[in-house]
Amino acid sequence: MYCPQCGSSLPEGATYCTQCAAVVNPVDHVVKTLGRATKSVIKTTGDALDRAAKAVGPTLDKTVAAIRPAVQETTRALKPVADDVGRAAKDVARSVKPAAEKAVQVTKEVADKTVKAVTPAVEKVAGATERAAKNVREKAQRKKSS
Numbered sequence: 001m002y003c004p005q006c007g008s009s010l011p012e013g014a015t016y017c018t019q020c021a022a023v024v025n026p027v028d029h030v031v032k033t034l035g036r037a038t039k040s041v042i043k044t045t046g047d048a049l050d051r052a053a054k055a056v057g058p059t060l061d062k063t064v065a066a067i068r069p070a071v072q073e074t075t076r077a078l079k080p081v082a083d084d085v086g087r088a089a090k091d092v093a094r095s096v097k098p099a100a101e102k103a104v105q106v107t108k109e110v111a112d113k114t115v116k117a118v119t120p121a122v123e124k125v126a127g128a129t130e131r132a133a134k135n136v137r138e139k140a141q142r143k144k145s146s
Contacts, residue, residue, distance in 0.1 A: 001010045005022035015029045016022065023029050 001012055001014065001024070002008065003010055003017035003020060003022055003024060005017060006020040008017055008019040010017060010024060013028070014024050015032055017024055
């Protein structure tokens with residue numbers, strides 16, 4: 001490979017001429033320049049983030065240290081309330097159970113009495129329906145026969 005400007009012999013993959021500093025391959029030159037710029041931006045950004053994290057870290061630590069007692073005190077204050085609510089819920093469940101069992105028992109008794117009271121009327125209607133169906137069949141038989 002030779003320099004297009006001065007004709008000097010160049011190593012393979014060279015971007016610049018070592019004799020006259022001319023750009024040998026503009027595409028390679030742009031790609032390499034962009035690569036270097038990108039690496040530089042990434043390194044600079046990473047360094048800035050590291051510095052920001054180091055600067056913010058102590059402030060965050062102080063904030064956590066300042067807030068921790070309030071959170072712990074709130075937890076201590078709420079624990080008895082939560083315990084009371086739990087006990088109250090258990091008491092309500094215990095007191096409701098007998099009433100629920102009684103309601104089930106009364107409902108079953110009412111249902112049994114209703115079935116007992118309605119059964120004769122249902123049987124009477126069923127008998128009447130059977131007789132009416134028998135009469136209809138007999139009339140249909142007579143019409144067929146005639």
